[in-house]
Amino acid sequence: MATSKPKTAKKSAAKKASVKPKTASAKAKTAKSVAAKTTKKVTTKADKSEVEAEKTVIVSKVEKSHPVKEFFARKGDSKENILTIFKDTKIIGAIIAEIVGTGLITGIALTLGLFNPLYMIFGYIGVTAAVFKLSGAHLNPIITAGMMASRRVSAIRGILYIVAQILGAWFAFIIVNGFYQAGLASGNIDAASTSLPALTAASDLAATTEGFSFFWPITMLEFAGAIILAFFFARALNYKRGVYTFAAIVGTGVFIAMVFAVIISSNYLGIPSDNVFIMNPASALMYGLLPATAEGFDALMGALMPMMVTYVIFPIIGGIIGFYLSDIASKLSGQEYAN
Numbered sequence: 001m002a003t004s005k006p007k008t009a010k011k012s013a014a015k016k017a018s019v020k021p022k023t024a025s026a027k028a029k030t031a032k033s034v035a036a037k038t039t040k041k042v043t044t045k046a047d048k049s050e051v052e053a054e055k056t057v058i059v060s061k062v063e064k065s066h067p068v069k070e071f072f073a074r075k076g077d078s079k080e081n082i083l084t085i086f087k088d089t090k091i092i093g094a095i096i097a098e099i100v101g102t103g104l105i106t107g108i109a110l111t112l113g114l115f116n117p118l119y120m121i122f123g124y125i126g127v128t129a130a131v132f133k134l135s136g137a138h139l140n141p142i143i144t145a146g147m148m149a150s151r152r153v154s155a156i157r158g159i160l161y162i163v164a165q166i167l168g169a170w171f172a173f174i175i176v177n178g179f180y181q182a183g184l185a186s187g188n189i190d191a192a193s194t195s196l197p198a199l200t201a202a203s204d205l206a207a208t209t210e211g212f213s214f215f216w217p218i219t220m221l222e223f224a225g226a227i228i229l230a231f232f233f234a235r236a237l238n239y240k241r242g243v244y245t246f247a248a249i250v251g252t253g254v255f256i257a258m259v260f261a262v263i264i265s266s267n268y269l270g271i272p273s274d275n276v277f278i279m280n281p282a283s284a285l286m287y288g289l290l291p292a293t294a295e296g297f298d299a300l301m302g303a304l305m306p307m308m309v310t311y312v313i314f315p316i317i318g319g320i321i322g323f324y325l326s327d328i329a330s331k332l333s334g335q336e337y338a339n
Contacts, residue, residue: 097134102168142319230322237338284311
């Protein structure tokens with residue numbers, strides 16, 4: 001009887017020992033299953049979030065690829081408005097650059113004549129390269145209007161640039177005319193033999209055929225030249241990292257527009273004046289429109305309105321068309337819109 005008790009005790013101890021490992025293994029299995037379930041849940045959540053993110057990306061791509069929405073989408077700084085633009089002093093530097101740059105361009109036109117393409121191309125290249133990093137070197141309301149219409153710059157920046165361009169052209173006119181008047185006062189030059197280049201009114205030009213006006217031909221040449229200028233500028237934006245390449249493309253566009261207008265007007269239309277085209281509304285306003293004099297308001301408006309149509313309204317429309325043509329060509333060729 002004494003020997004059976006130890007055996008029984010041994011058996012019960014063995015059973016207890018065998019039960020413990022089973023319980024431990026069961027706990028381990030349970031922990032593994034819980035971890036697996038948790039991992040599955042986390043993975044499922046991650047997968048769902050990834051799927052949602054992919055859906056969002058796909059939707060955004062679809063929206064972005066919509067041709068009309070993308071064409072008219074804002075390409076410049078979306079945060080820039082009248083409340084934020086003056087928080088940074090960069091806009092002041094840009095305005096100063098536009099004043100100086102447009103003044104230099106207008107001064108070149110005043111001193112060398114409105115149409116001397118070889119001189120103008122080098123002048124444009126130099127001035128554009130000098131002020132590009134400061135303001136983008138618009139230097140012309142035609143360009144600024146196109147940049148605004150294609151939503152590359154905000155409306156407030158565009159308005160400030162145009163005002164700066166007009167001021168720059170005005171300062172250039174005052175300075176050059178000041179030297180001219182000083183020369184006349186000194187008696188060293190004669191007004192009959194030396195004069196500042198004047199923008200000839202399109203409505204005043206007449207051909208050999210009586211009653212025929214060159215108003216609309218000149219207006220259409222200004223219009224076509226503005227399209228060329230704006231198209232070249234928009235294409236040059238693709239190379240804005242290389243300042244000299246950008247300036248060379250812009251200057252070449254100016255040269256082509258000028259040569260195009262000069263050859264057609266002189267060879268095909270027989271226009272008897274060289275100072276008919278300017279393709280810069282800021283310069284036209286200064287020494288083509290504002291200096292105009294007439295007796296009475298009606299006579300003044302009668303003289304100014306044809307010139308406004310020829311040298312301001314149609315060129316600005318042409319500038320907008322030039323930028324849109326560039327954007328259409330970029331979209332059809334699979335390129336991104338240049339900002």
